[in-house]
Amino acid sequence: MKNIIHVPHTMLTSPAKTVTLFDKRLIKLLDDMKATLRATKNPKGVGLAAPQVAEPWRIFLTRPRESDPIRIFINPEIIKKSEKHTDGIPERDNKLEGCLSIPKIWGIVHRAETVTLRYQDEHGAVHTEQFTGFLATIIQHETDHTNGILYTQRVLEQQGKLYQPARDEQGKEILEEITIT
Numbered sequence: 001m002k003n004i005i006h007v008p009h010t011m012l013t014s015p016a017k018t019v020t021l022f023d024k025r026l027i028k029l030l031d032d033m034k035a036t037l038r039a040t041k042n043p044k045g046v047g048l049a050a051p052q053v054a055e056p057w058r059i060f061l062t063r064p065r066e067s068d069p070i071r072i073f074i075n076p077e078i079i080k081k082s083e084k085h086t087d088g089i090p091e092r093d094n095k096l097e098g099c100l101s102i103p104k105i106w107g108i109v110h111r112a113e114t115v116t117l118r119y120q121d122e123h124g125a126v127h128t129e130q131f132t133g134f135l136a137t138i139i140q141h142e143t144d145h146t147n148g149i150l151y152t153q154r155v156l157e158q159q160g161k162l163y164q165p166a167r168d169e170q171g172k173e174i175l176e177e178i179t180i181t
Contacts, residue, residue: 001035002053004100007150011051012101015148016058019074022124026074029055030122034070037061045100047138049145052101060142064134074120076143079128081112091134096163096175097141097151106175107155107162111140156180 005011019026029050037048049060063070088095088108096106114132117139121127131139141151155162163175 001039002032002055004036004040004048004052005054006101006103009054009101011054011056012145012150013148014051014056016049016051016056016146019057019059019120022074022120022122027122029057029059030061030072033059033061037063037070040100043098043100046134047142048100049142051145051148058146060146062135062138062142064138072122073117073139073142074122074124076117076119076139076146078115078140078143079118080116080130082114084113085110086113086137089134089137097137097155099141099151102150102152104164105152105162105178106164107152108160109137109141109151109154110158110160111137111154115139117143 033048033053036053037045044066046064047060047062050057058075060073060076061070087110089097095108097109098106113136114130115136116128116130118126118128152162162178164178165173166176168174
């Protein structure tokens with residue numbers, strides 16, 4: 001297992017390196033990343049990129065639901081995006097996107113509804129696959145990580161708002177807008 005790093009760590013905003021060696025060290029890193037993703041709580045992680053565990057490689061894992069198997073994506077490249085965009089996270093009541101490396105900050109990101117991804121598996125075999133809905137959102141978020149882009153940057157590019165948890169007068173948890181100057 002590895003520790004998840006947080007902003008403002010420079011690894012999170014630096015483009016990652018292409019994986020060229022598919023060896024025992026890669027398998028060890030993937031095993032560590034799987035253990036790290038499984039261990040996330042509050043919130044439960046649905047994806048994890050290597051830069052989030054201070055590893056400079058173009059790798060990410062996904063697991064949209066706890067019952068899903070963890071999938072591995074190495075050297076991901078989005079080769080096609082749909083014209084149609086989401087209005088935040090699809091298939092969920094809460095449309096806000098978050099990140100394990102930016103705790104307790106949330107925002108709506110409009111992303112392509114469907115993406116086609118070219119990637120390699122842990123053996124180096126190349127795959128091209130189309131994804132839609134929530135998984136397409138996760139893939140775009142995690143591919144951004146491998147390119148040194150955080151979701152908060154996407155929110156700001158889209159002139160959206162960021163939120164953090166707060167408490168109202170009755171002590172109930174609410175989300176309050178963060179003002180960025």
